[in-house]
Amino acid sequence: MIQSIYTDGACSGNPGPGGWGVVVYFQDGSRHELGGADRQTTNNRMEMQAAIAALTFFTQSHQSDAIELYTDSEYVRKGITEWIKGWKQKGWKTSTGKDVVNKDLWQELDLLNSKQVQWRYVRAHAGNEGNERCDAIARAFSLGKSPKLTQVQTSQTITPNKTESLTIKTPLKSVQLESANLKPNTIQSESMFTDVATLEPMTDIQSSFTPDLVDGAPREVKVAQLRDTVESLRMADEIAEKGYLITSSELADLMDVNASAVTSRGDNWVWRNWAVSRVRREGNQILWQLERLS
Template identity: 55%
Template sequence: MKPVIDCIYTDGACLGNPGPGGWGAVLYFQDGSVYEIGGAERETTNNRMELQAAIASLQLFRDSGQTKPIQLYSDSQYLIKGLTQWLKGWKKKGWKTSTGKAVLNQDLWQLLDQLNNSLVTWKHVPAHQGIAGNERCDAIARHFAQGQQPNLKKTLEFPLTANSDTVAEVKQTIQSETPEPIASKTLANPMEELEERSLEDSRLIQGDRMTGLNHLIESLRIADEIAQKGYLISSSELAELMNVNASAVTSRGSHWSWRNWVVSRVRREGNQILWQLERAEG
């Protein structure tokens, strides 16, 4: 019996943003099998790596010929909201944003649009919260971004179908982004080795900070668009935007401030409380 994909996790990483980047994806199967993939680019951005991880995953899902729905998990709001909320508007505007600017990473978004499947449900997960699939993808992506070749788990053999053309396409995509092995260096003394490790640690810390800032800027941009267009959002959506628990939203009362916005409770619809964001004066 052909193994059935249960869910997929994807992630991207970038040192410097822009800088060396990597991506990783883990496919989990209903029989307990695991299939991991990843790759790298020498000069890229974190967002492009997030998109590339999703592209490679969708290529493999398409190649499997599976008709059973799956869920694809990512900690990238940029990826999830882009596919589920912004893409339709971008296409109507000729790949322009609501402000008339050209959509960034249009080449990857167009490929994602072609590969996206109604059988795939896109789910956002918080980063670095101990979720096994998310943590593993993050580790794979970071290894590739650092120019290292991680030990990828493949407890079953791909392809899952006999379509050799599409299999070759997937393998070519992945292999073309696999970094060349970094030549080993002979260090003169232990202090030199310590200094090199410290430098690499500082680069990783900088990369983490830049990734965090990148997510923050994206969240603030989304909040500004919600306020400008007068959208109403639920407590859970607001909590996701603020990166807090839903209880932290509902416990604040009906009118409060968050960063550059005033948040007001508007009404209740069924079990959901709807909120409005307004840009604070000054």
């Protein structure tokens, strides 16, 4: 019987070659590992593909007991548990009338999801065995490698849509990016919001750039702080639009938070109007990319 499932995705370049990994834990202590690759994709699509593979495996097991599904992607967890309700009400449109980015995968995930699945967030790179193993599988596939997967005999042949196999056979289908006009080192903004009044897709990183305004402060002080905030927002928009990669310290300065608040959040998270993704490491520096949310 399945007890829990861990999922993770990775991408070299974002967009670029990607991989995903799944580790299924059974109550008897055994585990079953799945993984695959995509020649051209994004990190978020790989996170979603891992979740789709996990739910496909669970669905075809015909298990009636609930499971816990762990992901280090707040985009996936909040998308499937919160934001998807508004998207469906609007016919898979955002509040601006545009199609929800990655709509094809969200629709697959929605069909596979059930009340038996308890979605859990796990912090990335924090020593969790399941998360670390999924990350290793996903990264290996994203680099064109074929990691050895631990697999148990099952009575079902698990082959979810959009993949040729859940084992180490590659390549998978080439996922078409949502925009033909994507520039190098950029990825399309992933529109996670519907109406702000009904959904609040924010992470636990505080959304303020400056310390809280004191009610008793002079008006000119408040206006000056607001002006600084707007300038920072404009800067963030330009960074996202141009596809610039920035370091952890630069990102922390932009957000006006400690550097630890950036690096402790894992590889993918949401801040204000942007999805923040870890792209790669250069020397001792981690480089991040911002994606504008509609």
